[in-house]
Amino acid sequence: MERPSVIHKTVRAGDVAPHWQDYEGERRRFSWDEARKALSGLPGGGINIGFEAVDRHLNTNVKDRVALRFVARNQPALDLSYAELARQTNRFANVLEGLGIQKGAHLFVLSGRLPELYIAVLGALKKGIVVTPMFSAFGPEPVTTRINLGDGQVLVTTDVLYQRKIKQLRQQMPSLRYVLLIAEEGGLTHEPGTLDLGQLMRQASDAFTTVNTGAEDPALLHFTSGTTGTPKGALHVHGAVVTHFCTGRYALDLHTQDRFWCTADPGWVTGTSYGIIAPLLQGVTSIIDREEYDAERWYSLLAEERISVWYTAPTALRMLMKSGKELAQKLKYPALRFIASVGEPLNPEAVWWGQEVLGLPIHDNWWQTETGGIMIANTPAFDIKPGSMGRPLPGVDAYIVEHLEAEGDALNVRVIEAPDVEGELALRGGWPSMFRGYLNNEARYKKCFVDDLYLTGDLARRDAEGYFWFVGRADDVIKSAGHLIGPFEVESVLMEHSAVAEAGVIGKPDPVVGEVVKAFVSLKDGCVANEMLRMDIMAHARKRLGAAVAPKEIAFLPTLPRTRSGKIMRRLLKARELGLPEGDTSTLEAGA
Numbered sequence: 001m002e003r004p005s006v007i008h009k010t011v012r013a014g015d016v017a018p019h020w021q022d023y024e025g026e027r028r029r030f031s032w033d034e035a036r037k038a039l040s041g042l043p044g045g046g047i048n049i050g051f052e053a054v055d056r057h058l059n060t061n062v063k064d065r066v067a068l069r070f071v072a073r074n075q076p077a078l079d080l081s082y083a084e085l086a087r088q089t090n091r092f093a094n095v096l097e098g099l100g101i102q103k104g105a106h107l108f109v110l111s112g113r114l115p116e117l118y119i120a121v122l123g124a125l126k127k128g129i130v131v132t133p134m135f136s137a138f139g140p141e142p143v144t145t146r147i148n149l150g151d152g153q154v155l156v157t158t159d160v161l162y163q164r165k166i167k168q169l170r171q172q173m174p175s176l177r178y179v180l181l182i183a184e185e186g187g188l189t190h191e192p193g194t195l196d197l198g199q200l201m202r203q204a205s206d207a208f209t210t211v212n213t214g215a216e217d218p219a220l221l222h223f224t225s226g227t228t229g230t231p232k233g234a235l236h237v238h239g240a241v242v243t244h245f246c247t248g249r250y251a252l253d254l255h256t257q258d259r260f261w262c263t264a265d266p267g268w269v270t271g272t273s274y275g276i277i278a279p280l281l282q283g284v285t286s287i288i289d290r291e292e293y294d295a296e297r298w299y300s301l302l303a304e305e306r307i308s309v310w311y312t313a314p315t316a317l318r319m320l321m322k323s324g325k326e327l328a329q330k331l332k333y334p335a336l337r338f339i340a341s342v343g344e345p346l347n348p349e350a351v352w353w354g355q356e357v358l359g360l361p362i363h364d365n366w367w368q369t370e371t372g373g374i375m376i377a378n379t380p381a382f383d384i385k386p387g388s389m390g391r392p393l394p395g396v397d398a399y400i401v402e403h404l405e406a407e408g409d410a411l412n413v414r415v416i417e418a419p420d421v422e423g424e425l426a427l428r429g430g431w432p433s434m435f436r437g438y439l440n441n442e443a444r445y446k447k448c449f450v451d452d453l454y455l456t457g458d459l460a461r462r463d464a465e466g467y468f469w470f471v472g473r474a475d476d477v478i479k480s481a482g483h484l485i486g487p488f489e490v491e492s493v494l495m496e497h498s499a500v501a502e503a504g505v506i507g508k509p510d511p512v513v514g515e516v517v518k519a520f521v522s523l524k525d526g527c528v529a530n531e532m533l534r535m536d537i538m539a540h541a542r543k544r545l546g547a548a549v550a551p552k553e554i555a556f557l558p559t560l561p562r563t564r565s566g567k568i569m570r571r572l573l574k575a576r577e578l579g580l581p582e583g584d585t586s587t588l589e590a591g592a
């Protein structure tokens with residue numbers, strides 16, 4: 001197969017014309033204030049994500065289009081039109097109203113990709129409630145930590161997940177006033193201290209006037225993992241909807257007639273910004289698969305659901321590539337016209353594979369929880385350089401910076417003008433979906449900035465044509481199957497096992513999922529390292545953290561390398577694991 005270093009932009013005959021073609025011109029003309037005018041806003045000058053995504057369409061013929069189409073194995077698809085979604089989200093907002101939940105309170109959702117999740121998120125936004133969807137594969141530990149950090153007053157979850165993850169720890173979540181349970185196939189068990197969401201919805205009115213939220217009112221709280229300490233709650237505001245709208249056009253090229261599939265779970269920021277909000281803003285039909293990854297099923301969905309725009313992730317693409325091109329080529333995908341990917345580095349091979357097997361290249365793009373929306377992307381407006389994350393979108397200025405000496409804790413950086421030099425990726429603040437803070441952690445938030453430059457924590461380089469190339473993370477955070485995992489959260493749970501004295505966790509490179517979580521533990525005196533103990537520690541971690549976060553590998557060490565100040569040197573664990581040079585070990589504690 002030919003592997004060109006540039007894939008030229010093309011529009012296939014019969015495809016809808018892309019939203020933009022002129023990169024430089026569009027960037028010059030663009031302003032966020034102008035962009036906001038495409039949305040309707042609220043009477044009185046406010047803006048609300050839920051209203052823009054759903055109710056704004058009620059005066060247009062989009063209202064009768066399918067907004068969300070839920071598909072599942074062995075079940076008929078369930079379609080919700082924009083008009084129906086408006087009614088259902090109104091009902092949910094009224095449920096919250098009836099419970100006395102006030103504007104600004106925090107609501108969490110823990111469920112699979114069920115209609116109730118989408119209705120709860122959008123309904124709560126219309127009510128001015130701050131929403132956090134959580135990944136349903138999280139174990140009780142990450143769930144409790146997040147609800148407590150976020151001061152969650154309301155939790156929407158399923159009966160089954162409540163039994164498995166919440167019930168036992170409910171007493172440890174003092175802020176939680178209401179748990180609203182979604183009935184699954186078996187009905188509800190009517191647990192004490194919970195309410196039946198279905199019943200509340202049936203009793204609630206389907207008329208509701210969106211609460212007048214301003215652009216700076218908080219809307220979404222997304223948790224993200226850092227190297228140390230508990231997860232950080234990145235707070236986003238209603239004004240972010242302008243970024244969701246613009247990037248839906250610039251980076252995903254969404255047009256109203258599209259049938260769009262975002263494979264990310266709403267428990268992660270991509271699944272909220274682009275699995276719920278951005279497609280609705282464009283009036284498209286989103287296909288939501290309730291099942292887990294399955295190569296054959298995914299190809300059938302692309303074909304049978306006539307997906308035209310597909311937003312997925314490198315891990316998924318690598319798994320599809322592994323399953324062989326014959327499987328892909330059993331079917332045809334005439335509707336498919338644009339594919340994008342996010343979350344981890346996308347190998348050039350995957351871009352070429354898309355071109356060869358699906359007839360379309362994959363457009364990699366870059367952003368993170370903190371930025372709230374896509375910042376750098378390969379788009380229809382310019383050629384793709386496989387392996388590059390693309391170029392900054394209109395309204396976004398990206399730089400490579402180097403760190404200079406500074407006094408004490410202060411940071412000092414310099415923008416590197418020359419191309420092809422590695423440094424930290426930084427963005428100049430000003431786009432609407434920029435996070436407004438880490439909840440209750442002003443100091444950590446401040447550390448992300450030098451003046452108005454936001455430091456992303458990623459290392460990258462920019463080439464002479466302005467394309468950005470990802471180099472790696474500047475910290476120890478792990479990216480596994482596109483999900484950010486904080487080593488500290490995993491280490492803390494491992495340390496709770498009665499045999500574990502100390503734990504250090506790293507990301508070990510993996511050809512399919514990017515990195516797998518690997519733990520090194522040393523044992524308490526008298527404990528013997530053997531296979532049974534390893535399995536026991538593994539089971540403990542899986543039970544507490546859930547399969548998505550728990551380590552896949554555990555190794556025993558007599559002691560872990562620490563700095564003289566007592567910090568576990570994860571960098572050294574990683575270097576030793578990979579047989580790489582150990583680098584500067586001057587702060588290493590003697591004997592480690």
Ligand code: AMP
Nearest residue numbers: 342343344345365366367368369470484
């Ligand atoms: P999250 O906040 O969980 O969305 O993770 C954001 C991080 O994922 C970024 O800071 C990067 O380290 C990584 N990431 C996201 N998109 C890309 C990409 N296209 N290429 C390489 N890394 C990416």
